[in-house]
Amino acid sequence: MNADTNTILEIQNLVKDFAGHRVIDDVSFGVKKGEVVFLLGPSGAGKSTVMRCMNFLETPTAGKVLFHGQPVDCSEHGLNLYRRRVGMVFQHFNLFANLTILDNITLAPTSCGIMKRDEAEQLAMQLLRRIGLEDKAKAYPSQLSGGQKQRVAIVRALAMNPEVLLFDEPTSALDPEMVGEVENLIRELAQDGMTMLVVSHDIDFALELANRIIFLADGKLVADAPPAAMTTNENPRIRDFFSLR
Amino acid sequence: MSRFVQHRWLVLLLASFAFLFSSCDDKTEQREKLIMVTSATFPPYEFYQGEHIVGIDADMVREIARRNNIDLIIEDMAFDSIIAAIQTGKADVAASGITVTEDRKKQIDFTTSYVKADQVIIVREDSTIDGADAMKGKRIGVQHGTTGDTYVTTNICEPERFQDGALAVASLATGKIDAVVLDSAPAKKHVERNVGLKILPVSLASEEYAMAIRKNRPELLKMINDTLTAMQADGTMDAITAKYQSKEAKEADKAKSKGFGEWLSHSFEVNFLKDDRWKYLMNGFWVTIEISFCAVLMGLIIGFLVAVIRSTHDQTGRHKILNFLCHIYLTVVRGTPVVVQLLIIYFVIFAAVDISKVLVAIVAFGINSGAYVAEIIRSGIMAVDRGQMEAGRSLGLSYGATMRSVILPQAFKNVLPALGNEFIVLLKETSVCGYIALQDLTKGGDIIRSQTYDAFLPLIAVALIYLIVVVCLSQLLKKLETRLKKNER
Numbered sequence: 045m046n047a048d049t050n051t052i053l054e055i056q057n058l059v060k061d062f063a064g065h066r067v068i069d070d071v072s073f074g075v076k077k078g079e080v081v082f083l084l085g086p087s088g089a090g091k092s093t094v095m096r097c098m099n100f101l102e103t104p105t106a107g108k109v110l111f112h113g114q115p116v117d118c119s120e121h122g123l124n125l126y127r128r129r130v131g132m133v134f135q136h137f138n139l140f141a142n143l144t145i146l147d148n149i150t151l152a153p154t155s156c157g158i159m160k161r162d163e164a165e166q167l168a169m170q171l172l173r174r175i176g177l178e179d180k181a182k183a184y185p186s187q188l189s190g191g192q193k194q195r196v197a198i199v200r201a202l203a204m205n206p207e208v209l210l211f212d213e214p215t216s217a218l219d220p221e222m223v224g225e226v227e228n229l230i231r232e233l234a235q236d237g238m239t240m241l242v243v244s245h246d247i248d249f250a251l252e253l254a255n256r257i258i259f260l261a262d263g264k265l266v267a268d269a270p271p272a273a274m275t276t277n278e279n280p281r282i283r284d285f286f287s288l289r
Numbered sequence: 290m291s292r293f294v295q296h297r298w299l300v301l302l303l304a305s306f307a308f309l310f311s312s313c314d315d316k317t318e319q320r321e322k323l324i325m326v327t328s329a330t331f332p333p334y335e336f337y338q339g340e341h342i343v344g345i346d347a348d349m350v351r352e353i354a355r356r357n358n359i360d361l362i363i364e365d366m367a368f369d370s371i372i373a374a375i376q377t378g379k380a381d382v383a384a385s386g387i388t389v390t391e392d393r394k395k396q397i398d399f400t401t402s403y404v405k406a407d408q409v410i411i412v413r414e415d416s417t418i419d420g421a422d423a424m425k426g427k428r429i430g431v432q433h434g435t436t437g438d439t440y441v442t443t444n445i446c447e448p449e450r451f452q453d454g455a456l457a458v459a460s461l462a463t464g465k466i467d468a469v470v471l472d473s474a475p476a477k478k479h480v481e482r483n484v485g486l487k488i489l490p491v492s493l494a495s496e497e498y499a500m501a502i503r504k505n506r507p508e509l510l511k512m513i514n515d516t517l518t519a520m521q522a523d524g525t526m527d528a529i530t531a532k533y534q535s536k537e538a539k540e541a542d543k544a545k546s547k548g549f550g551e552w553l554s555h556s557f558e559v560n561f562l563k564d565d566r567w568k569y570l571m572n573g574f575w576v577t578i579e580i581s582f583c584a585v586l587m588g589l590i591i592g593f594l595v596a597v598i599r600s601t602h603d604q605t606g607r608h609k610i611l612n613f614l615c616h617i618y619l620t621v622v623r624g625t626p627v628v629v630q631l632l633i634i635y636f637v638i639f640a641a642v643d644i645s646k647v648l649v650a651i652v653a654f655g656i657n658s659g660a661y662v663a664e665i666i667r668s669g670i671m672a673v674d675r676g677q678m679e680a681g682r683s684l685g686l687s688y689g690a691t692m693r694s695v696i697l698p699q700a701f702k703n704v705l706p707a708l709g710n711e712f713i714v715l716l717k718e719t720s721v722c723g724y725i726a727l728q729d730l731t732k733g734g735d736i737i738r739s740q741t742y743d744a745f746l747p748l749i750a751v752a753l754i755y756l757i758v759v760v761c762l763s764q765l766l767k768k769l770e771t772r773l774k775k776n777e778r
């Protein structure tokens with residue numbers, strides 16, 4: 045089981061049914077430490093569902109989710125601890141609308157008892173400086189642009205110091221001129237050695253950044269290979285997909 | 290007079306319930322004090338003079354208590370509730386111009402009767418009505434639940450039923466109805482104080498008043514009967530009756546023939562200044578505010594809890610049993626009128642407990658409001674984007690922590706206008722407190738009306754005060770809303 049001790053997060057034979065309809069059909073793959081893995085596939089392929097199952101926002105119908113080779117403890121408390129180690133960034137940012145930017149970042153570290161209030165605020169200000177938004181600390185999410193919101197959402201996840209970050213189409217809800225700033229931040233994280241699993245429709249971005257690309261269609265894993273191998277893959281679905289570029 | 294020959298199903302139901310619940314409790318037997326209930330809007334038998342309830346019935350019982358060395362407590366409540374109060378042991382004796390009827394004898398014991406009363410017809414001076422036969426096809430006013438009500442209903446036609454005699458007479462004076470059938474003693478008072486009315490020299494039904502006590506209390510019955518006999522013999526009874534039937538109150542109100550300005554200032558003086566009557570409104574106002582405020586708090590707490598339980602169940606499937614209980618609570622509370630709930634809580638749930646009525650009202654309205662607040666807040670929770678909960682959970686926050694820090698604050702802000710509306714409704718709903726004899730704002734107005742026989746000014750004053758409170762409350766809520774909105778969105 046611990047064939048590769050570097051594998052942080054792994055799914056084995058994942059199956060997910062929605063109302064008797066099979067959406068994910070026997071999907072297995074792992075993410076190693078420091079790796080950037082992109083999850084690609086046509087719309088409705090089940091990319092989001094896979095990712096949500098990995099974070100137990102959806103309960104898998106069958107199959108295993110392993111964290112450092114161990115099955116995740118699915119009790120309420122076990123899940124809370126697991127999720128602190130696995131950050132998630134959503135397509136629609138999901139910043140807490142009732143909290144300031146600063147409080148958005150400090151809420152989880154302080155309520156989980158990981159940091160004291162002033163410690164958490166220091167860290168938050170440091171993270172905000174990194175993305176150039178320290179002057180927005182007291183602003184509310186509604187006062188930010190989409191790109192700014194997504195960057196805040198990313199550092200909010202970073203504040204928990206996770207071992208791996210899951211991105212579900214982090215740039216799809218953005219106006220085109222804001223995509224760059226978010227992709228730049230993800231690029232920086234990759235350079236820093238952050239382990240990431242990214243769902244994206246941006247093929248160029250995937251080819252540039254990915255160590256591995258996993259291709260999903262109709263809930264099945266079609267290919268799991270480095271970017272170079274993907275562009276030359278003969279599978280018609282993959283060919284069609286990459287020809288959209 | 291005799292009111293409530295005509296029982297409402299409600300009172301019957303409550304009384305029988307209450308009887309079941311309290312039949313094993315005999316603590317009233319040990320009381321050193323005598324609790325009398327009455328419905329003090331029925332001069333000259335019972336009415337307010339300042340803080341005190343006076344009148345023939347009240348003086349009669351006071352004298353009985355004095356002669357037997359017992360402390361007397363007089364409580365005022367809606368006439369409808371009096372028999373229930375006796376049956377449940379909330380009070381020892383009811384003296385409220387209660388007519389002796391066979392129906393009532395089945396539920397309570399009567400003392401010997403102490404007054405004979407006639408039902409008479411009041412009409413305008415220019416009326417062509419000259420007797421019972423001439424009333425056929427006319428609009429006739431009665432006081433709800435009285436002998437007059439029963440008489441007219443069974444012998445003449447369906448009457449218009451008013452909450453008290455003063456309202457019926459006011460309607461007659463303004464031409465909204467053609468005749469009023471009332472007990473002779475209060476009828477005389479009303480005619481004295483209103484211009485252009487007269488009593489026809491015929492009486493419709495003759496009857497006797499007696500006091501009511503709970504069944505199976507022979508010592509109490511004997512004590513009261515013996516004292517009444519003694520009072521009859523030594524002339525005390527006649528003296529009391531004579532005192533209230535003298536024409537002392539001729540003072541005022543032939544004033545309507547004056548100019549409007551004069552009438553208004555005169556009415557204002559009589560209704561509010563004389564005998565410090567404004568205090569009824571003032572005290573009533575505070576009772577209303579106290580009950581509303583505490584009930585709102587209680588409703589908020591209950592509502593929050595129920596809403597959180599229900600939405601937690603909807604989202605996670607937890608708390609099946611609690612959710613089921615909440616569901617029952619919501620169904621029952623939202624499916625029944627608040628007056629009924631208030632009466633049930635007072636007469637059934639707290640039947641055997643000596644508990645402050647204000648507290649009863651707070652509990653009743655708090656429980657009632659909680660159900661509406663729960664559904665309002667639940668809709669607010671459901672309106673919060675699912676992503677908010679998911680984001681919280683994905684960061685490792687527990688369900689509860691996310692609820693507290695993220696979901697509920699947003700839900701609360703979403704529903705603030707609806708909550709404000711619920712509070713305004715609650716404030717006005719407390720006006721039914723009079724049913725359990727609480728002197729809230731509405732009841733304060735009723736008391737003034739029963740003293741001055743003026744239906745208009747006290748009503749308008751009461752309406753104005755409610756209006757002012759509601760307007761202030763609305764402004765306050767608006768401020769809160771804009772403050773919450775300022776930062777977001």
Ligand SMILES: Nc1ncnc2c1ncn2[C@@H]1O[C@H](COP(=O)(O)OP(=O)(O)OP(=O)(O)O)[C@@H](O)[C@H]1O
Nearest residue numbers: 062063067085086087088089090091092093094213
């Ligand atoms: N909560 C749900 N209930 C029922 N069906 C669902 C639910 N969530 C997703 N599905 C279905 O599961 C399938 C996969 O959906 P998913 O969102 O995972 O696809 P995706 O690859 O992320 O697509 P996209 O690129 O459009 O985001 C779709 O057919 C979708 O309709």
Ligand SMILES: [Mg+2]
Nearest residue numbers: 091092093213
């Ligand atoms: Mg998706």
